[in-house]
Amino acid sequence: MSPDGIKLLKTPVLDKSKWMQLPRDVIIGHDALMQLPKVCEDLQVSGSVLIFSGKGTMNVAGSRVLSLVKEVADAEVFIVDKISPEIISEAEEVGAGVDVFIGVGGGRVIDTAKIVSYNCCRPFISVPTAASHDGIASSRASVPVKGGSVSLEANPPIALVADTGIIAAAPHRLLAAGCADVISNYTAILDWELSHRLRGEPISDYAMALSRMTAEIISKNADLIKPHAEESAWTVIKALLSSGVAMSIAGSSRPASGGEHKFSHALDQIAPGKGLHGEQCGIGSIITMYLHGGDWRSIRTSLKQIGAPTTPKEIGIDDKSAAQALILARSIRPERFTILDMGITEEVAEQLIAMLYED
Ligand SMILES: [Zn+2]
Numbered sequence: 001m002s003p004d005g006i007k008l009l010k011t012p013v014l015d016k017s018k019w020m021q022l023p024r025d026v027i028i029g030h031d032a033l034m035q036l037p038k039v040c041e042d043l044q045v046s047g048s049v050l051i052f053s054g055k056g057t058m059n060v061a062g063s064r065v066l067s068l069v070k071e072v073a074d075a076e077v078f079i080v081d082k083i084s085p086e087i088i089s090e091a092e093e094v095g096a097g098v099d100v101f102i103g104v105g106g107g108r109v110i111d112t113a114k115i116v117s118y119n120c121c122r123p124f125i126s127v128p129t130a131a132s133h134d135g136i137a138s139s140r141a142s143v144p145v146k147g148g149s150v151s152l153e154a155n156p157p158i159a160l161v162a163d164t165g166i167i168a169a170a171p172h173r174l175l176a177a178g179c180a181d182v183i184s185n186y187t188a189i190l191d192w193e194l195s196h197r198l199r200g201e202p203i204s205d206y207a208m209a210l211s212r213m214t215a216e217i218i219s220k221n222a223d224l225i226k227p228h229a230e231e232s233a234w235t236v237i238k239a240l241l242s243s244g245v246a247m248s249i250a251g252s253s254r255p256a257s258g259g260e261h262k263f264s265h266a267l268d269q270i271a272p273g274k275g276l277h278g279e280q281c282g283i284g285s286i287i288t289m290y291l292h293g294g295d296w297r298s299i300r301t302s303l304k305q306i307g308a309p310t311t312p313k314e315i316g317i318d319d320k321s322a323a324q325a326l327i328l329a330r331s332i333r334p335e336r337f338t339i340l341d342m343g344i345t346e347e348v349a350e351q352l353i354a355m356l357y358e359d
Helices: 032-042 053-068 087-094 108-120 166-167 172-183 185-199 205-220 230-250 259-270 277-289 296-305 319-331 346-356
Strands: 026-027 048-053 076-078 100-105 124-128 140-145 149-153 160-162
Touching: 026 032, 026 053, 026 230, 026 346, 032 053, 032 124, 032 160, 032 172, 048 053, 048 087, 053 076, 053 100, 053 166, 076 087, 087 108, 087 140, 087 160, 100 108, 108 124, 124 205, 124 319, 160 166, 160 230, 166 230, 172 205, 172 230, 172 277, 172 296, 185 205, 185 259, 185 277, 205 230, 205 296, 259 277, 259 319, 277 296
Parallel strands: 026 160, 048 076, 048 100, 100 124, 124 160
Antiparallel strands: 140 149
């Protein structure tokens, strides 16, 4: 503060430069897929394109993307059935010399395209077929490895083409999980502030404000998020994009990933394959918000309104395993300091789970 009480802006560090990579073209809406040739023209894509898609998503959107892109470039398809270091290496071999990658599908397809694009130093276009997590527009990707998953540096998309007709037709569970991932930004930010105060970790006011606002928009409109409604798909895709942009501004996933995410990664180890990423983060957010002394009940209410799970039991995880995950969370990415690193004991973890998830 200056002597007259006016808050002074922090002086930028002039001997450092910071990169923020953001999508250049964003198209969201009904039949947005049809805009792909125009997007390719705008981005001057005319050489070779490799489209990543899953077997199921080929029928939903991949085949249409292939024929649309073929209007302007040479295009081939690489089917991604699962994401693994082996599949990524194989995709890199197939993609050597390709000009642009396009990921058409859900999390594993988009993440594969993102990593391969980063490793091959070529841009990628994100075409999500579901709105289940904020990775559709972020620069981080998650790869399952033995005993858990690793978060890798990757390219954010150069363009996002989100067809709300396709996204609204996907199972509602996926959209609800995407909302829960966004709502968990509330606690991710609180963890970041805590780490700033206790550990001196640098923060970004802009990234925090954007991330918090995104969580607020979803929470305030929770009763309007309806199954299979294109308006809902619109709202959620914009929120996921905005979360991704917040991460790009911060240069890390910090604005959208705190203790609730470490809890989710711990659940992936203890009870693999039960809940979706966003579902687990939403459930974790209830507990970490309680630990921060915040309004955990309103998080629970928003999740319920949207149709996202609010207890471990709802995703087939027993209370004991959930308590273990709260303890294990601190050993995951230990450099990322959160409220779960403040000394929670197994006894307290069990009590919290019994208390906060009682109904
Ligand atoms: Zn997430």
